[in-house]
Amino acid sequence: MSDDSEPTINISGGTDGGGVAAEFDPATADTRAEEVVDRLGERYWQKTYGGQDAFTCLVRTILSQNTSDKASQPAHDALIERYGDAASRHESDDAGESDVDLADSLASAERSELAETISSAGLYNQKSETIIDTAEWVLETFGSAAEFDAYVKDEEPSAVRETLLSVRGVGPKTADCVLLFAGGRGGVFPVDTHVHRIYRRMGIAPPDADHEGVRTVLERDVPAAKCGFAHTATIQFGREYCTARKPACLDDPEACPMTDLCDQVGVYPETGEVIDPAETLE
Numbered sequence: 001m002s003d004d005s006e007p008t009i010n011i012s013g014g015t016d017g018g019g020v021a022a023e024f025d026p027a028t029a030d031t032r033a034e035e036v037v038d039r040l041g042e043r044y045w046q047k048t049y050g051g052q053d054a055f056t057c058l059v060r061t062i063l064s065q066n067t068s069d070k071a072s073q074p075a076h077d078a079l080i081e082r083y084g085d086a087a088s089r090h091e092s093d094d095a096g097e098s099d100v101d102l103a104d105s106l107a108s109a110e111r112s113e114l115a116e117t118i119s120s121a122g123l124y125n126q127k128s129e130t131i132i133d134t135a136e137w138v139l140e141t142f143g144s145a146a147e148f149d150a151y152v153k154d155e156e157p158s159a160v161r162e163t164l165l166s167v168r169g170v171g172p173k174t175a176d177c178v179l180l181f182a183g184g185r186g187g188v189f190p191v192d193t194h195v196h197r198i199y200r201r202m203g204i205a206p207p208d209a210d211h212e213g214v215r216t217v218l219e220r221d222v223p224a225a226k227c228g229f230a231h232t233a234t235i236q237f238g239r240e241y242c243t244a245r246k247p248a249c250l251d252d253p254e255a256c257p258m259t260d261l262c263d264q265v266g267v268y269p270e271t272g273e274v275i276d277p278a279e280t281l282e
Contacts (some may be wrong), residue, residue, distance in 0.1 A: 006045050009073045011064050012181050012232050018051025019184065024226060033204045033221035036261055040233035041226070043257060049228040050184015054152035055103050055138055055145040056080075057182040058164075061174045062130055067122040075121035082117050083109060103145040106135035130169035137167055152178060157185045172212060180228050187224030190231050191215045194238030200277040201242065203263030207277035245274055 008014035024046055026038035059079065063072040083105040106114070115128040142148040152160055157179055164175035176190035189195070191211045195218070199205045205217040222230055241248040241256050248255040249262070250269055256262070265277040 006047065006232060007069070007236070009069045010232060010235075011061055011069060011177055012049060013052065013060075017049075018181060019047050019049035019228070022046050022048040022225070022229075031221040032202075032261060033199070033218060034223060034226065036202065036204070036258060037222050037226050037230040037233075039257065039261070040237055041229060044233040044236055045229060046226075047229045047232075048184070048186075048225065049180050050182070052182045053102075053145070054149040054178055054182035055135075056084075058134065058170070058174070058178050059102070059106070059131055061177045062127055062134065062169060063118060063121045065123070065127070065171075065174070072121045075118040075124075078117050078120070079106075079114070083114075101145050103135045103138040103148065106131055107139050109135075134167060134169065149182065152183045157183065157188070172215065176215070180231065187219055187227055189215055189218040189222060189227040191218070192235065193244075194235045194242075195231065197244060197277075198234055198238055198242050201247075201263075201265050201267065202258070202261065203265050207265050207280055247274065250274065 006012065006014045008016065010017070012019075024038065024041060026042055029035040029038050060072075060076050063075050063079070080102075084100060084102045109128075109132055111128050111132060114131065115124045118124050118127060118131075121127060138145060138148045142151060151163075160179060160183065161175050164170050164178060165172065173190050173192055176188050179185045180188045180190060191214050196211050196214050199214055199218060200207050200209060204221070205214040209217065218230070219227065237258075241258070247267055249259055249264060249267060250272060253259045253269065266275045266280050268274070
């Protein structure tokens with residue numbers, strides 16, 4: 001396995017974001033999807049996720065919607081400083097003790113102040129409203145962030161996912177990230193824009209599959225223990241090699257470590273054209 005460590009600026013929180021290093025045998029892949037994942041594990045990292053606080057993870061994932069980790073991470077840090085860590089240090093008799101419920105703190109936040117705090121994440125007015133509404137929902141439904149955390153980690157994953165999807169502003173990727181990074185649930189493969197693009201471009205998922213369609217294929221064809229690191233490593237691969245507009249194979253097929261496993265759906269090196277895989281069906 002590569003010595004590359006998982007980036008800290010990442011929805012999973014890198015090496016400090018919960019979970020433990022794991023090892024898998026890459027020699028026994030049963031599907032092409034698993035073979036891709038094994039190769040990603042050798043290139044980047046292999047990790048079993050879990051251990052994050054569920055409400056903090058939910059907020060972090062909302063901040064990451066429609067923006068990069070580079071932009072959303074400072075917003076998350078500023079939010080925690082204002083409404084979590086700093087508030088706790090102010091209200092606690094012991095500077096090292098954390099007794100502030102983040103859901104309670106955010107439910108009572110002034111929206112314009114929260115929007116200013118998270119402005120680096122983009123769509124900050126919309127996201128501040130969603131975060132406050134979500135905090136209020138957690139308190140009304142569970143009573144506290146701690147009880148919400150216990151629900152995410154202890155209840156049946158399908159029930160947790162259905163509950164999360166009932167909340168305004170929480171979509172499938174957000175729900176799955178909470179299940180993966182907080183709940184530590186195996187077999188959960190969140191689908192963001194990178195995952196959606198790459199596995200259709202490779203020909204592993206149908207070219208016209210929506211995000212849920214891609215998730216269904218990957219959770220069927222990738223062993224449960226490998227889905228977590230496969231999600232984060234695929235994102236890294238998408239940033240370094242399989243970008244939206246100029247994938248590495250466009251100029252040199254040998255530049256991509258997955259070239260022998262990829263169907264290059266929608267990528268035409270002979271003309272330099274790159275289109276969404278769904279457009280190949282038109």
